[in-house]
Every structure is written in structure tokens, then in C-alpha cells.
Amino acid sequence: DIQMTQSPSTLSASVGDRVTITCRASQSISTWLAWYQQKPGTAPKLLIYKASSLESGVPSRFSGSGSGTEFTLTISSLQPDDFATYHCLRYNPYSYSFGQGTKLEIK
Amino acid sequence: QVQLQESGPGLVKPSQTLSLTCTVSGDSVSSSTYYWSWIRQPAGKALEWIGRIYSNGATNYSPSLKSRVSMSLDTSENQFFLWINSVTAADTAVYYCARVTYYFYMDVWGRGTTVTVSS
Numbered sequence: 613d614i615q616m617t618q619s620p621s622t623l624s625a626s627v628g629d630r631v632t633i634t635c636r637a638s639q640s641i642s643t644w645l646a647w648y649q650q651k652p653g654t655a656p657k658l659l660i661y662k663a664s665s666l667e668s669g670v671p672s673r674f675s676g677s678g679s680g681t682e683f684t685l686t687i688s689s690l691q692p693d694d695f696a697t698y699h700c701l702r703y704n705p706y707s708y709s710f711g712q713g714t715k716l717e718i719k
Numbered sequence: 720q721v722q723l724q725e726s727g728p729g730l731v732k733p734s735q736t737l738s739l740t741c742t743v744s745g746d747s748v749s750s751s752t753y754y755w756s757w758i759r760q761p762a763g764k765a766l767e768w769i770g771r772i773y774s775n776g777a778t779n780y781s782p783s784l785k786s787r788v789s790m791s792l793d794t795s796e797n798q799f800f801l802w803i804n805s806v807t808a809a810d811t812a813v814y815y816c817a818r819v820t821y822y823f824y825m826d827v828w829g830r831g832t833t834v835t836v837s838s
Contacts, residue, residue: 613782644823646824646825653830654830655723655815655827655828655829655830655831656766656815656817656825656828657828658824658825658826658827661820661822661824661826662822662824667826699765699766701766701824701825703823703824703825704823705823706779707768707779707781707782708768708781709768710765710766710767710768711765712764712765713765713766
């Protein structure tokens with residue numbers, strides 16, 4: 613099975629900072645990768661699909677990049693609403709696996 | 720606006736069967752455009768995909784859960800269902816239902832429901 617390693621597990625940052633979260637796949641997954649934002653008690657929200665495609669309605673400060681085995685989610689200028697947990701998802705027609713999650717905290 | 724809502728018992732005894740319902744509004748489970756999926760998250764652990772069902776009833780399950788899991792849907796009630804039999808404490812988790820696009824990623828999720836396995 614394809615394993616996803618997400619880092620860091622926790623990230624402390626300030627409003628206005630640029631932050632990057634990384635997901636690495638144990639083997640090549642082309643661009644079959646999505647990113648989600650989750651706040652406590654709420655549904656995960658899709659941010660990015662196909663590694664770099666921005667979901668409709670998601671602010672442009674969010675961006676995704678990568679292909680093969682290494683992927684990044686970047687938030688260009690942190691806003692107060694962005695402090696949450698972020699998950700990567702490897703998907704294909706047959707199976708799925710998630711990263712461990714990154715909790716983005718206020719410094 | 721598509722919304723999904725999970726429901727079911729919050730407490731299940733070991734060795735019994737966990738059963739959950741996902742009620743969909745704003746879309747139809749009989750749509751040929753989407754699949755419907757279940758995902759869970761034990762406390763402090765990563766999200767785990769459980770399985771997926773299509774409008775014609777075709778299913779795909781996680782290999783690690785396949786022997787204990789089944790899913791179905793009810794187009795008249797616009798709901799889909801999850802059963803996991805022979806549960807243990809390891810099945811304690813927040814369970815989410817989600818809509819899956821034709822390209823296989825989840826685009827809309829429910830808020831989740833907590834299921835505890837305990838006697």
C-alpha cells in the first residue's frame with residue numbers, strides 16, 4: 613500500500629507568514645493528491661485537488677505543487693481563519709491514504 | 720448547496736455491528752456523476768478510508784476492513800449506509816461520510832459522528 617508522510621506534524625506561525633506543508637508518497641502517485649483544511653467539530657474542507665488545482669471558492673493565498681512523490685501546500689500570507697489542521701490525501705480509482713495531518717497553530 | 724449528515728448509535732458493544740447512515744441533501748445518491756464514501760479518524764490518528772459506493776450499488780472497500788464492512792444506498796430516502804461487524808475498541812473513531820467526484824477525490828464531507836466501542 614502507498615504510504616503518505618506529512619510534515620511537520622505541528623507548525624507555529626504568525627498572521628502574515630508564508631507557510632509550507634509537505635507530503636511525501638512512498639512511491640510515485642503522479643498528481644493524484646488533494647489537500648483539506650479541518651477545524652474542530654467541522655467537516656474537512658477541500659482546498660486543492662490534482663496536486664495544484666484550486667477548488668472553487670478557496671482563497672488564492674492557498675496553492676499546491678508537486679508531482680510524483682513530493683507535494684507541498686503553501687499559504688502565502690496567513691490569515692486568522694487559516695489556523696486549523698491540514699490533511700493530504702492520496703487517491704486513485706482503487707484506494708486512498710491520508711497523511712498524518714499538520715496542526716497549524718498561532719505563534 | 721450539498722450537505723451530508725451522519726447519524727447512528729454513539730455507543731456499540733464489542734463484537735456487535737456498527738451501523739451508520741449518511742443523509743444527503745442538495746444532490747442525489749443516484750447521480751451518475753459521484754460516488755459516496757465513508758472515512759474514519761480514531762482520536763489522535765490519521766484519517767482512514769473505509770470504502771466507496773456508486774449509484775448502481777457497486778462497492779470498493781479498504782483491504783484492511785474488507786472482511787467486516789458492507790455498504791448500501793437507498794435512493795428513495797437519498798441515504799447511504801455503513802455496517803462494520805465484529806467491532807472492537809480499535810473501531811472507536813469519528814466517522815465521516817463524503818461525496819466523491821468522478822476523479823476520485825472527496826469534495827464534500829459531513830461533520831462526522833463519534834462512535835465508541837465499549838461494553
